[in-house]
Amino acid sequence: MEYFSTRDTAPRLTASEAISRGLAPDGGLFVPDTLPQIGEAELAALLPLGYGERAKRILAAYLPEYSDAELEALVSASYGKNFDTEAIAPVRFTDDRTGYLELWHGPTSAFKDMALQMLPHLLAASLKKCGEQRGVCILVATSGDTGKAALEGFADVPGTKILVFYPRDGVSDVQRLQMVTQTGENVGVCAVEGNFDDAQTGVKRIFGDRELAEKLSAKGWFLSSANSINWGRLLPQIAYYFSAYCDFVNSGRIKLGERVVFCVPTGNFGNILAGWMAKEMGLPVSRFVCASNANNVLTDFIETGVYDRRRPFHVTTSPSMDILVSSNLERLLYFLSKDAERVAGWMKQLSVEGRYDVGAELREAIERDFEAGYCDDEGTAAEIARVWRECGYLIDTHTAVASRVLGDYRARTGDETPAIVVSTASPYKFCDSVLRALGEQTDAPGTELIGRLERVTGTKAPAPLANLAGRAVRFDGCVAPERQKQVVEDFLS
Numbered sequence: 003m004e005y006f007s008t009r010d011t012a013p014r015l016t017a018s019e020a021i022s023r024g025l026a027p028d029g030g031l032f033v034p035d036t037l038p039q040i041g042e043a044e045l046a047a048l049l050p051l052g053y054g055e056r057a058k059r060i061l062a063a064y065l066p067e068y069s070d071a072e073l074e075a076l077v078s079a080s081y082g083k084n085f086d087t088e089a090i091a092p093v094r095f096t097d098d099r100t101g102y103l104e105l106w107h108g109p110t111s112a113f114k115d116m117a118l119q120m121l122p123h124l125l126a127a128s129l130k131k132c133g134e135q136r137g138v139c140i141l142v143a144t145s146g147d148t149g150k151a152a153l154e155g156f157a158d159v160p161g162t163k164i165l166v167f168y169p170r171d172g173v174s175d176v177q178r179l180q181m182v183t184q185t186g187e188n189v190g191v192c193a194v195e196g197n198f199d200d201a202q203t204g205v206k207r208i209f210g211d212r213e214l215a216e217k218l219s220a221k222g223w224f225l226s227s228a229n230s231i232n233w234g235r236l237l238p239q240i241a242y243y244f245s246a247y248c249d250f251v252n253s254g255r256i257k258l259g260e261r262v263v264f265c266v267p268t269g270n271f272g273n274i275l276a277g278w279m280a281k282e283m284g285l286p287v288s289r290f291v292c293a294s295n296a297n298n299v300l301t302d303f304i305e306t307g308v309y310d311r312r313r314p315f316h317v318t319t320s321p322s323m324d325i326l327v328s329s330n331l332e333r334l335l336y337f338l339s340k341d342a343e344r345v346a347g348w349m350k351q352l353s354v355e356g357r358y359d360v361g362a363e364l365r366e367a368i369e370r371d372f373e374a375g376y377c378d379d380e381g382t383a384a385e386i387a388r389v390w391r392e393c394g395y396l397i398d399t400h401t402a403v404a405s406r407v408l409g410d411y412r413a414r415t416g417d418e419t420p421a422i423v424v425s426t427a428s429p430y431k432f433c434d435s436v437l438r439a440l441g442e443q444t445d446a447p448g449t450e451l452i453g454r455l456e457r458v459t460g461t462k463a464p465a466p467l468a469n470l471a472g473r474a475v476r477f478d479g480c481v482a483p484e485r486q487k488q489v490v491e492d493f494l495s
Contacts, residue, residue: 003066005032005233008336009346017065018128021234022138024227025209030346031333032233038063040244040284046258049248053090054081056248057241063283064237072127080120080238084109086464091116091242093249096393099420100408101253102401103246110180111428111464112322113273114151117230117238122155122162124234125226129161136219139494140164140228141209143202145269146177146322147427149191150184152228157186164228165190165493167201170480172321175448176431176467183473190493191477194486197315199327204486205229214487223494230272231329239276240283246422247285256420263421265291265408267400268300269323271330273424278334278371288419291373293407295320298376300328305374307365309348310357319379319435320399322427327352335360338367373415375407382406386429386439396461399432401425402439430455430463 005020006013009030015023020032040063048056054077062073081090085107093101108115129138140162142152149166156164166181170193173181181191194201208214209225218224230236243264251258264287266274274292281287294301296316303309311326318324336345339360351358360368377385382399385406389395397405404423411417429436433451434444442458444451449471452463481489 003038003064004035006035007031007342008033008332009342009349011342016067016131017233018067018131021125021128021232022132022134022226024225024232025206028346029206029210029349030342031231031330033333033336034064037279037282042259042284045244045248045284048244049252049258052088053245054078056245057081057238060241060244061237067131068127076120076123076127079123084119085115091245093246093253093422094395095253095255096389096395098255099418101246101250101422102395102397102405102425103242103422104425105242106425106428106464108151109154109466110147110150111431111467112147112151113424113426114147115154116242117235118148118151118155118228120238121152121228121232121234122159126159126161128234137161137163137223138226139218139223139490141205141225141490142166142228143198143205144168144173144181145198145324146173147431148229150177150180153181153184153186153189153191156228157184157189159188163188163190163223163494165192165490167192167194167205167486169194169197169201172197172317172324174321174432174434176433176452176470177321179448179470179473182475182477183470184476192486192489193480195480195482197317198325199311199315200483201486202229202327202329204483208487208490211487214491217491218494221494229329230270236272236276236330239273240280243277243280244285250420250422259286261286261288261419263287263289263291263408263417263419264424265293265404265411265421266424267320267323267404267426268292268294269325269328271300271328271334273426275330275334277424281371282337289373289417290371291375291404291408291411293404294374294376295323295382295403296376296378297324297326299326300331301374301376303331304368304372307361307368308357308359309352311352312356319382319432320403322400323403334368335364338364373411375410377403377406383435383439385409386436387441390440390459396429396436396459397425398427398429399435400427428464428467430467
């Protein structure tokens with residue numbers, strides 16, 4: 003299997019090379035030249051296995067140069083006692099046809115742990131295979147969860163440094179505290195004036211700065227990414243879609259081969275793209291429902307084929323979805339069009355004009371697999387309250403967006419296909435919004451609200467969040483987007 007850029011298929015790389023580089027030199031995203039197939043017999047073989055073994059088999063299909071022993075080491079290091087449940091990614095059923103895939107049992111209580119507990123080990127192994135002698139600096143733009151998960155994964159990993167940028171007013175209090183109190187000698191955190199797209203655009207600009215790359219190389223460093231633009235970050239996410247389906251079958255609610263619907267809260271499009279790739283590999287999925295908050299650029303795109311970021315930016319109670327430029331959509335456009343030149347053109351249009359139109363043929367191809375909907379903050383709060391009242395199940399704001407959009411989809415279409423809502427974060431990461439949804443007061447710092455939510459609901463906060471109170475703030479810097487490059491240079495000086 004070889005990998006190439008979504009904007010130029012000529013340079014062919016191994017998986018290790020693609021993972022090591024993170025972003026293609028032309029600004030494109032690395033994709034595999036084929037999507038391996040998982041037949042029904044292979045899917046059946048996954049049913050009795052634990053999460054780690056399921057993940058290993060999916061990874062093996064995309065990493066041909068890795069031995070079985072290497073893959074076993076990767077999985078063992080990534081999915082173990084660092085998660086608070088042996089199941090790693092359990093499915094919680096609220097009725098016979100609806101499950102919530104809980105991806106937040108890792109050390110940072112967000113779905114990003116599913117990939118970012120593996121990426122440091124995968125990157126280290128890839129660099130070794132490539133014979134890379136320079137140190138790697140992981141550069142991250144985050145809308146909240148990726149930053150902490152990446153910091154946690156790369157903290158004090160030899161031969162690495164990690165620098166995280168986050169929008170100053172675009173994360174929850176708990177998310178901010180998780181990042182600015184991070185321990186480790188190789189970590190850095192900096193706020194950016196503006197929104198997530200400003201921070202992400204700044205990071206992409208840095209990756210495309212060849213003069214800076216040469217300067218850093220002379221100092222013994224090169225840049226790589228822990229965002230889902232890195233194939234090594236996206237790959238592990240494919241596994242939990244297979245695992246969730248297996249758990250649905252094992253629950254007795256569906257039979258092997260029966261199709262399901264996945265509803266995914268979506269910002270950068272990486273999570274839902276991993277699911278779509280699982281479907282293309284053979285996972286029985288009838289539809290993907292793309293759930294957005296008030297920043298509903300993806301909803302409009304799926305319905306019209308026009309991607310237009312020229313719209314008001316909304317700061318919402320689901321901040322990890324406050325995104326107007328969904329980077330991983332580029333990979334879907336390549337997979338469906340198989341035309342790198344057209345993809346490059348669309349991305350240039352987006353950068354210069356703020357919009358692009360993929361045309362009727364590609365829009366129809368997207369509509370064959372995807373539905374879309376969105377939910378504002380009022381609807382998000384109502385859904386948190388409803389699920390708690392009717393099911394005794396506590397969900398966060400992002401999960402609530404998906405849960406509400408799934409309900410709207412079912413009501414609109416009459417589709418009663420069994421469905422899985424992808425639950426991306428612990429409700430305790432957004433305890434202020436969850437408490438307000440339940441009609442409770444939120445007149446206290448985020449760390450105090452964690453205890454209040456415990457008392458109100460009788461549930462228990464994940465230990466890493468409960469222990470945030472009193473931790474020392476290490477990083478309090480804030481810069482304009484145009485100063486991000488200087489921050490990187492100073493960090494690596």
